[in-house]
Amino acid sequence: MIVECVFVGTELLLGEILNTNAQYLSQRLAELGIDQYFQVTVGDNPDRLEATLRQALSRADVVITSGGLGPTPDDITREVAARVTGRPLRLDPGVLAEVEGWFRRTGRTMPENNRRQALVPEGATVLPNPVGTAPGLIVPAGDGSGKALILLPGPPHELQRMFTDHVVPYLTSRLGDRPLRLFSRILRFCGIGESALAELLGEDLLTRSDPTVALYAKVGEVHLRLATKAATPEEAEGRFAPVLAAIRERAGRYLYGTDATDLETAVGALLRERGETLALAESCTGGLVAQRITAVPGASAYFLAGYVTYSNEAKVEVLGVPREVLAAHGAVSEATVRAMATGARERSGATWAVSISGIAGPTGGTPEKPVGTVWIGLAGPGVVEARRYQFRGSRQEIRQWAAQTALALLWSHLREGRPQG
Numbered sequence: 298m299i300v301e302c303v304f305v306g307t308e309l310l311l312g313e314i315l316n317t318n319a320q321y322l323s324q325r326l327a328e329l330g331i332d333q334y335f336q337v338t339v340g341d342n343p344d345r346l347e348a349t350l351r352q353a354l355s356r357a358d359v360v361i362t363s364g365g366l367g368p369t370p371d372d373i374t375r376e377v378a379a380r381v382t383g384r385p386l387r388l389d390p391g392v393l394a395e396v397e398g399w400f401r402r403t404g405r406t407m408p409e410n411n412r413r414q415a416l417v418p419e420g421a422t423v424l425p426n427p428v429g430t431a432p433g434l435i436v437p438a439g440d441g442s443g444k445a446l447i448l449l450p451g452p453p454h455e456l457q458r459m460f461t462d463h464v465v466p467y468l469t470s471r472l473g474d475r476p477l478r479l480f481s482r483i484l485r486f487c488g489i490g491e492s493a494l495a496e497l498l499g500e501d502l503l504t505r506s507d508p509t510v511a512l513y514a515k516v517g518e519v520h521l522r523l524a525t526k527a528a529t530p531e532e533a534e535g536r537f538a539p540v541l542a543a544i545r546e547r548a549g550r551y552l553y554g555t556d557a558t559d560l561e562t563a564v565g566a567l568l569r570e571r572g573e574t575l576a577l578a579e580s581c582t583g584g585l586v587a588q589r590i591t592a593v594p595g596a597s598a599y600f601l602a603g604y605v606t607y608s609n610e611a612k613v614e615v616l617g618v619p620r621e622v623l624a625a626h627g628a629v630s631e632a633t634v635r636a637m638a639t640g641a642r643e644r645s646g647a648t649w650a651v652s653i654s655g656i657a658g659p660t661g662g663t664p665e666k667p668v669g670t671v672w673i674g675l676a677g678p679g680v681v682e683a684r685r686y687q688f689r690g691s692r693q694e695i696r697q698w699a700a701q702t703a704l705a706l707l708w709s710h711l712r713e714g715r716p717q718g
Contacts, residue, residue: 298472299332301357303349305365305374306451307340317453318363325460329468330478330526341371350381354444359468364451366431368410375416375434378446383439384418392423392432399430424463429455435467477526480533484521484544486551487560487705491519497548508536516694517701518553518560553708560704561589567711568599573648575707577603578616578641580628581655581671585700602645606637616640629654629666631683634674638683642676649677649710651703655688657695671699675706 302322308314319336326333335356339349346365353360365374379386393415400407414431417423424433431450438444447464449456469476486494491514495503498521503510508525523540527533545552553563568575577587587603590596604615609628612618617640618633626632637652655671662668667687674683684706688698 298359298468299334299357300326300359300361300468301333301353302326302336303346303353303360303362304336304338305341305346305362306338307342307371309338309364310340318451318456321453321457322361322363322460325465327479327481329465329472330476331468331472341365341373343373343377346373346377347381350377350446354381354438354446357444359445359447359471361447361449361464363449363456366414366433366448366450368408368413368430372413374448375413375418378434378436378448379418382418382436382446384420384436386416387419388412389415389417389423392417395425395432396430424449424459426450426455426459428458431455433459433463477528479524479526480530480537481522481524482537482541483556484523484541484552485518485554485558485560486521486548487518487553487701488709489519489548489551490514494519494521494548494551498544499547502540502543502547505540508533508540510540516697517705550713553705553712559589560701560708562593564704564708564711565590565593565596565599567708568649569595571711573711574599574601574646576601576641576645576647576650578637578650578652578674579603579605580607580612580637580653581657582653582696582700582703583607585696586651586653586703589700589704601647602641604641604644612637616644627666629656629670629672631672631674631685634672634683635676635681638674638676639681649675649707651675651707653699653703655686655695655699657692657699659692669695671695671702673699673703673706675710677710680710 304316304319309316323333337349337353339346350360362374365372393412396411396414397407411430417434418436420437422435426432429450429452433450434448436446449459491512495512508523511522513520523537525533525536553560579586584603584605590600606612606615609623613620616637618636622632622636634652634654638650641652642650652674653671656662656666656668658668669688671686671688672683686702688695
């Protein structure tokens with residue numbers, strides 16, 4: 298089955314609201330194993346909406362619309378859908394009673410224009426809306442093709458309730474007795490870039506058709522998605538298994554987690570497994586790494602302390618960074634982050650300590666140390682080291698890159714006893 302989604306509303310085109318319905322419907326359709334090749338956003342113009350719906354019906358079995366079912370003149374989806382399918386609108390007494398009842402339950406008087414929401418294309422199925430006034434509609438195409446329009450309200454809480462309660466059963470019934478569902482696995486890699494990982498995995502893996510393999514660059518890491526359509530989870534896992542084995546053989550040393558396992562969770566699991574502890578000394582990230590570490594349930598078992606030493610004086614007084622080091626090399630330097638990491642480890646008694654100092658911008662850069670320069674230090678059993686990085690982006694993006702890279706450096710030491718290149 299092919300489904301196309303059409304999102305109606307000039308406010309979407311102007312960027313006045315975020316189209317969360319697009320993400321929600323795409324995710325739910327994928328879970329059902331339904332193909333979606335196009336999404337279209339169109340403003341509140343009847344001619345353009347009519348052209349859009351006709352085009353969508355020409356290339357999809359079912360077209361789902363979102364928005365334009367309200368009581369105001371710019372809510373045009375119902376009327377245009379009736380025109381496209383050749384089905385006249387009729388006032389439905391049952392729907393009108395539901396709309397009137399909604400206003401009574403909320404202690405309000407129904408405006409006359411809300412009667413428009415009780416207009417139903419002849420032969421359409423009404424989808425009740427228990428959390429709003431606009432009912433949804435399933436409108437069969439008028440050409441005998443078996444195609445249909447499904448009209449859903451725009452407010453996300455109304456759309457999601459209606460989709461779950463009514464649209465999923467309808468779509469499932471059209472898929473047959475053993476519908477194919479989309480199954481996917483997300484593999485998460487750090488310490489390697491997208492192009493380097495692609496080269497390591499090889500063209501034979503990345504061009505597979507079943508399961509498909511796709512790479513996605515993220516902040517400080519790379520995700521790989523495996524996807525297949527299958528009738529059962531067991532069937533999907535059987536297809537994934539040989540591909541997963543090949544991926545682990547070629548790039549397993551960079552693979553830190555799967556699906557929802559983020560880097561802070563992976564780091565915490567290794568610390569707990571090894572019976573080791575962690576302290577942090579942060580400057581430009583301002584506690585961002587500590588925030589991520591402590592967001593993981595049970596972090597108190599391995600996280601001892603986080604020091605946010607933003608000023609030079611705090612680096613001296615709290616972490617014991619020698620004043621002569623700061624005077625000679627500056628706060629953003631190899632010597633300083635090595636001293637920060639060593640000081641945090643000694644003061645906290647932690648097994649490991651990670652330090653960060655950098656220039657997040659937008660000001661403060663120099664020709665020698667431009668904005669985005671970040672030094673990350675690490676101190677642990679038998680090791681004290683520091684690395685320089687040059688990140689790009691906004692102040693917040695640089696901070697996020699620094700936090701992610703610091704966690705990746707720690708993870709590589711915990712996993713293999715040495716950093717990944």
